[in-house]
Amino acid sequence: MINKDEKLAEKEININEKYEKNKLINENLIKSLENKLRESEKEILEKEINIEKEMITIFSRSHKEIEKYRKFSLEQLLSELLPISDSIERALSLIDEDKSNKIFIEIKDNITNIFDLLKEFFLLFHVKKIDSFNVPFDPSIHQAMSIKYSNEIEPNQVVTIMQPGYILHECRLLRPAMVIVSNKKI
Known part of the structure; x- marks a missing residue:
């Protein structure tokens, strides 16, 4: 017969074996979870980097579109002003250079001033x-x-x-x- 001490020692050995076995299982589980955590952190970091790159691309594209819109938004207005410029230029070429008629000289000077303002306006908008x-x-x-x-x-x-x-x-x-x-x- 096995006495109490032997039974106790045997139970203690079983407990120690179970403890070591559970300890090994837990260590493996912890390592596995740590690896999964590192992989998740890496994935999250990669996603953050991709999102940041995408945001930079969107910002850049938006900035370019805004700049293009700003640059060419007045295109229709400027196109509509071109016939006015043509008419003023034609009118100036038709006015006689008769220096004796002060009214015509004054009219020509005023039309010339208007034409000069229009040319400055075109320069301002890069026309x-x-x-x-x-x-x-x-x-x-x-x-x-x-x-x-x-x-x-x-x-x-x-x-x-x-x-x-x-x-x-x-x-x-x-x-x-x-x-x-x-x-x-x-």
Whole structure:
């Protein structure tokens, strides 16, 4: 027969074995949970980085769109002002240079002042007249209205500007220049 001490010792061994076994299981469980926690932290950090990158991209895109809108929002208004500029310029060219008629001189001076203000307004909003005279015809900025046949002028040159063209911010065409283009006589 096993005495009490032996039974007690045997129980103690069983308890110690169970303790060691449970301790090992718990340590493995803790390591597994720590690994899962690290992986979760890594995933969260990656998601935060991706969200931050996406926010930067959205901000950048929005900023570019706002800048583009700001830059070109007045395009329609500026386009509508071009015929007014043409009319004022035409009126100035039609007024006689008769120095004896003070009324005409005063009218011309006032119209010239208005025209100068309009040109300053265009400069303020980066509207530039296209320099088209005696340059090669460029369909991206010119609209050919007629052809002038001549062997004295190099072919495909702008020889007459019927209506000036304008660009906005050096990159967007507001209105093409209406021009007469040279060609060789047949």
